[in-house]
Amino acid sequence: MNEQHKYDIIKSLVDHNGNKKAAAVKLGCTERHVNRLIHNYKQSGKQAFQHGNTGRKPVHAFTDEQKNDILTIYNNKYYDATFSYASELFAENEGIQISPSALTKLMYENFTTSPRTTKAVRKRLCNALRKEQAKTKSRKKHDVIQTAIVSIEDSHSRRPRCAYLGEMLQMDASVHLWFGDYKTHLHISIDDSTGQLVGAYFDNQETLHGYYNVFHQILTNYGIPAMFYTDKRTVFEYKKSKSSRVEDDTFTQFSYACKQLGVEIKTTSIAQAKGRVERAFQTLQQRLPIALRLAGITELNEANVFLNSYIKKYNAKFALPINSTKSVFENQPDIEIINQTLAILTERTVDAGHCIKFKQKYYKTMNAFGLQTHYHKGTKGLVIETFDKRLLYSTNNTVYELELIPEHEKLSKEFDIRPAKEVPVKRNIPATRHPWRNENFLKFRNFSLTEELLQC
Known part of the structure; x- marks a missing residue:
């Protein structure tokens, strides 16, 4: 745009024998430089205003063959590495010096995303692919672009809700400024079939004590569920503790308690796989802090007492009716056995x-x-x-x-x-x-x- 602006002013100056001082003010230069521009215009025309490197490929630029090699190596060898880490791996293992920004640009041009790509970037790439898909008339190319869109979206296949109440309980904890001046962890368990909140408990950290309290609410109010679906916390999936004390081995404690009651534990590292509980936290983070503030609650024990009434209010508004849903909760054990x-x-x-x-x-x-x-x-x-x-x-x-x-x-x-x-x-x-x-x-x-x- 700057080159076009210079060309228009100098061309008008030469064609109409205009004022050089006015032209110098418009261009922000001296009259002497205006004379140079007039001289170059008369010799080379419009081409005189183009930068000398216009259209030239930089000496350090990658060739098309090198770009294809980088894409192939990344997709086959470093597909699970971020672009910053992949640039280090290329330099260390492949002898290819490429900056993270250059690698990111190359990958996005070929619609390849990083494992840590944000939703905004995925959305932008998908929109660009859909525009290209709308232009193409080739059925084969259309299918290839559609495959790329699905790959970028990285969506998880939808699955129907479980058939029965108690068949699967999703369990997780969320740290948030729920009440007072410090953050606490809310442990909850939600039924996959009805979306019913079956247990909730506040604690200072995400701990075995918090999940035990949620489990206690489930056993006393509903009975023994068939399965827990959780994330890969050490409470649910074994990771060798640095401490040799058995009481620090929270996995064995919780897992053995489930074994005694016949409850299966299934874990996942993908948040979308247990979307029911993740979506419930979004709703709770919008509503529960306001309810706690209006109730004047600032202490942990008060908040846990408040949850008893709030769970009923939450289920009345958001849970599906259970009139026609069969329950597979086993009979409630004696309180002594639960303890x-x-x-x-x-x-x-x-x-x-x-x-x-x-x-x-x-x-x-x-x-x-x-x-x-x-x-x-x-x-x-x-x-x-x-x-x-x-x-x-x-x-x-x-x-x-x-x-x-x-x-x-x-x-x-x-x-x-x-x-x-x-x-x-x-x-x-x-x-x-x-x-x-x-x-x-x-x-x-x-x-x-x-x-x-x-x-x-």
């Missing part, structure tokens, strides 16, 4: 004082008759921290209740009046068929570790 199943286990060994040390405190094992049971030093077992915060100890297929040993006696034998005889208090000890038998849990844990190593 024992949703537990956190910790390996502990009996010390020389016939006690168990747990969380910097000492406990003694009490049997069903309220009497202390003594084991030899080194006897191994599992401390069971149930969902209702009860502490049990499992060893040799027997379960005991743990009683805290106080640091100081409440009453002095010498200076206080003590009861004549203390009657032992009977304890409600779980039966031997409880789900946390020591050898069963360790066998499951070792199997999980072995299976993961084989997959690696």
Whole structure:
């Protein structure tokens, strides 16, 4: 445009014998330079105003053959690398020096996208392909362009909702400024068949505790589901923990609880695969913070209490009716079994004082008759921290209740009046068929570790 502007002014100046000073002002140059332009115009005409490199290919530009080689190598070898990382790989492994911007331009010209391409770029490329598709008259080229459009969209095939209530529950957590001045994590589970919110719980982080609370709501309100569909968090899919402590192995804890109840766990790294729960979070992020603010809620415990009533309101507005939908939830287990199943286990060994040390405190094992049971030093077992915060100890297929040993006696034998005889208090000890038998849990844990190593 600048070259055309110069040409028009100089041509008008020469043709009409105009004012050189006015022309110099329009062009922003001196009269002497205007004279040069007039001289060049008379010699070469319009071509005198074109840049000398116009139409010339840069010396460092890639040839068509080199471009095809880069496209072939990327599509066959580095297809899952971003363009920035791929440019490093080309320089390191192929001896081809190409900048990330040049590689990006080349890929977009050939309608190849990066794994991290944004929606805006995908939309722009698809629109360009559709325009080209509308112009072509070749059926073969039309099909090729359509294949490229589908590849760029990277859409996931739609699947129908599950047939029955409880057949698949999608579960996830979302961090957001839900209430107050700090961000919290909302754990939810939603039924794939009806879109019904079956459980929700706030926690400071995405933790096993949060998912246990959601699971507890499902078991008490609906029953035992057939399957959980989740992302690949360590709570749901095994990743070897740096810590050797079994209580840090959240996968084994949650997975074993599901195994005891017969619930299948299926994981995915693709957000669109569990779109029901992702879409629910979009709705909740728009509505729930406002509802919490209007209710004056700023604390975590208050927010969890508020969720009990909000879930009913949400389901009444957004969930599909379940009148004609068959439920495949199994019968609700007893509350005691639920508390024992949703537990956190910790390996502990009996010390020389016939006690168990747990969380910097000492406990003694009490049997069903309220009497202390003594084991030899080194006897191994599992401390069971149930969902209702009860502490049990499992060893040799027997379960005991743990009683805290106080640091100081409440009453002095010498200076206080003590009861004549203390009657032992009977304890409600779980039966031997409880789900946390020591050898069963360790066998499951070792199997999980072995299976993961084989997959690696």
